[in-house]
Amino acid sequence: MATKNATKLKFDNLVKGYKDAFPFYQVLDPSGKVVDRGLEPNMSDEQLTELMRRLVWARTYDRRVTLLNRQGALGNYAPGGGQEASQVASQYALGEGDFFAGTYRDLVPLIMHGLPVEKAFLWYKGHMDGNNYPEDLHAYSPQVIVGGHITHAMGVALGMKKRNKKNVVLSLNGDGATSQGDFYEGINFAGVYEVPYIAVVQNNGYGISVPVEQQTQAETLAQKAVAAGIPGIQVDGMDPLAMYAVVSYAREHALAGKGPVLIEALTYRFGPHTMSDDPTRYRSEEELTDWERKDPLHRMRKYLGDKGLWNEEKENEVVEACTEEIKQAVAAIGQADKQKISDFLKNMYEVSPQNIQEQIAEYEAKEMTDHE
Incomplete structure (x- = not known):
């Protein structure tokens, strides 16, 4: 029987209407125009050029490794094309000695954190040496279990705090990770102990083939930070400058002893979930085309081109260099000891x-x- 006070309990709207409560950050719109000068990071010409070089390298790597997979030279591959801003710019915002923890889709930022390309290729092939890291590489090997590395990353951050190290831990996760128990346990523990941890959730719209709206009733993934008592924000995950800016600010926040930050990066993968996936079964060509207009490389080409910092010749040099690195790595793994x-x-x-x-x-x- 309903109580006499039941009319005061209005459940219908208690979980709705929160989307506008979480700030959304963007520096460059899809055309490469600056829309928020206040958030535009104070980067030197050299830093901007290096960030662009890494973005182009990442796109080239993705295309070349996709071909290698189709040729049978490497094992199954999770393409990252389209997500370069959320991956590369986030890692680029880290400092020396910071720790990186990524997923099976985040090999490029791991390489940029110090992993040799040869090691990455050995990992694709399931070779033990692909997980044998030098001690000065502050990173975990790619996590295949969805959300499985979040508690591990939080633990590293707790260790840093206990040892008074002025460093942070960055983890890259997919939207599907926020549906896992490890995610909640990790951010809750991180919040309680105010550890220097930055969790970037790359919301590319799908957990394999399951759209985000079928994974959760939450209007945003950023709002899941509220339960852990930590800041949660949204950022244009196709905007390299916005990603660099928010991760940099989150790093300053964490180093100041204020605890972890959850960043939801709204991004998109242009390719399939893995090379054994057929994305045409669950998403439309129109959707893909719409997201391709938001390509992070297009934005940066326009932005840097207007500054006279980037041109086709420079881009071709990066493409050729990446192609050569990959060629050498393929030759090297052919010489690896048989397991x-x-x-x-x-x-x-x-x-x-x-x-x-x-x-x-x-x-x-x-x-x-x-x-x-």
Whole structure:
């Protein structure tokens, strides 16, 4: 039976109407025109040119690796074309010693964080050496489990705080990660302990083939930060300058001891979820065309072209350099040692239990015989 006060309880509108409560930031509109001078980052000509170089490198990498996948030279690939601003500009805003944690789609920013291209290609092929990082590379290997690295990234940030390190942790996540328990646990814990953590949610509209509106009733993904008591904002994820600006500000916020920030980047992947996916089954050609008009490279070409900082010749130089790097990496992975079962077993534990030691000995003997 309804209580006599039921008329005072108006549930219908309690979860609606919050979209305008979360600020949306943009510096460059799709035509490359500056629409917010106050947010425009104070970058030198050299920094702007370097950011553009990285964006072009990323697009070239995406196209070349897509071809390598189709040729059977590499394993399954998750294209990143279209998401260069949310990936590359976010990583570019980091400082020396900052930590990076990305997904299987974020190999390019990981490479720009210090991972050799050869290592990235070995990872695509499932080779153990693709996860063998030097100690001075402050990053996790790409996470395939959706949302699985968020708690790990938060843990690194907590360690930084306890050691009084003046660094932050940046994680790149997809929109699907916000539907996972790890996401809520990670941002809640990060908020409680006010750790220096920046969570960039790359909302490209789909979790594989599931549109965001079928993943959540929330009007924004940024508002999910409210439950954790941390700031949540939206940014044009196709705008490199806006991404660089908001991540830079979030970094300053975190380094000041004010805790984590959740950034929802509204972006789009031009290609399929992975090379085994057919996006034409769940999205229209008109939708793709509309997003292609918002291409981050188009915006930056116009913006830098007007400043006299970029031209076709410079872009071609980057394309040629990236193509050569990829060619060399492909040749290098062809020389990688063949993987052995005994090595897989050795990597399972720091100190192998007796049964694993016995299996290692068994396989080593077999491998020796096969080699002879």
